[in-house]
Amino acid sequence: MSPSEAPAEAPSAAPDRPGLIDAVPVRHVGRWVAVVVIAVLVAMFAHLLLTNAAFRWTDVTFPAMVQAPVIEGLIRGTIVVTIGSMLLGVALGVVIAIMRLSPNKVLSYTSWVYTWFFRAIPRYVLLFIIGNLAVVLPRIDIGIPFDFIATDLLGLSSSFRLLGFDTQQIGTSIAGGILGLGLSEAAYMAEIARAGILSVDRGQDEAAQALGMSRGKAMRRIVLPQAMRVIVPPTGNEAIAMVKDTSLLIALPLGTELFFQLRAIGSRTFAVFPVAVAATLWYLVLGSVFMAVQYFLEQRFGRGFGATKAPGVQPVVAVGQGGR
């Protein structure tokens, strides 16, 4: 088309102005090749699952998944420990994050040291230490610190202790597992919570304080609920990672746990691979459940942010001048 022709024609052609576009789409050859390759790989994998004799779905894998010790390990060792240690980790993590943001140097440094220590220690090693803590502290009593000095000075024979635990017994129990994994988790959650708190606009805290809220109340009512929007997605990651880390409980040692129980069946029956598949299936189920929980939490804490998007997608609606 010649340049002189175009401007003259465009405005004048009123009756036959261009309408809806019906064009030939671009052919994405590369994509179609990729689709074919994926289809072939899926077919090969399905064929493997169905025909390979090493998979013993019906006589080993499925029966093993529902055996009583396996179910007990699943519920107590895997699910209860995951939930317990995540609750401990989140609660302690938020406290450590708030300490980290404190203007008081002792508090913020203590928080830093905690994070440094528990992030550096492998969970397997930490659980091993907790299981063997009785070497250092055979009993753990709760009472007044250094009470033995006071009782000596006052010439008393009794002690100021309320509650005592046998470390050996605690250390190798479900509670020991929750303690070890929860303490470790708190170090990670502290960083996640800190990022969440810092993501909330300072104006929110100021508005809350201008209304007469104390700092604590402003944090609980205004800042943390908004921080949750940023905290929930990585916490979902942590929870799913925690499901898998419960297989480390054997370091305590504690055998009431999904993978240990399945492996025991495997070594008893010489069907090692089928029970590994059974474990995989259970972990897939648990992972799916936690992802669903994460989705609902994101919906809950995304209120007011137009967060009706897929999980993992950060809502991007700004708070400022909406409604243009």
Added chain:
Amino acid sequence: MSETAQAPPMPLVHAVNVTKSFHGTEVLKGIDMDVDRGQVVCLLGPSGSGKTTFLRCINQLETIDGGRIWVDGVLMGYDDRAGRLHRLGDKAIAAQRRDIGMCFQRFNLFPHMTATENVLEAPVQVRGENKAQARKDALELLEQVGLADRCHAYPAQLSGGQQQRVAIARALAMKPKLMLFDEPTSALDPELVGEVLAVMRELADDGMTMIVVTHEMSFAREVADRVVFMDGGVVIEQGPPAVVISDPQHPRTKAFLQRMRHEEAEGHAGSAVEVPADDELTP
């Protein structure tokens, strides 16, 4: 109610020689200001003149370095025990802020709460009011600012002007003696300025004591009892708007007002717009 021991009745806001520095830069260099009950005072001045900082000092979002501020006879931020000042704790300062409402340039509504929830949050959480009663009061306040129909909307679903009106309702819910406005219309699109100023004008007519940091000259001229012109951390000139705005004495005031007039002539939309009864500004 008996008056306090000090004989002369103090103005509602009584600030004496207020100083404040940020990282060694002195932002307020000895501000004196009195605001009587029912007065509307507009703080004018170029950006960086310290007017917003001074406003934030009144309700202690900033701690002052020197001077004293009394609101309704109460010394802000400190307990004067026989001449020695003791810094008040977090809870005591929070209690002092309850009677002072504040509106921010960026509204700062709580985005995770609906308009109603924003308004009833402080009465319920701070004053411990019954929730049902607080909800009723909140709806009345939203009606007062012309937003009864948007009470279930989240802030992100409201226009800037609507957000600022909710923010005003939120501050009023604490039944404040004093309202502070920090450039309440500066973040708004020009066509939304009028609806916010109209609400503020009504508030002034109802006798609310107000300190307003603003660039809206027409608002200052029509509503303020007194305008205070600040520059470089000091009060340059103050008086009735008819005098200061129409006949400024100080050269810096003159230069600033000339600049403002120039900007207004550039096509800044007028501000004499009524609150739209039925708002069609949906996001």
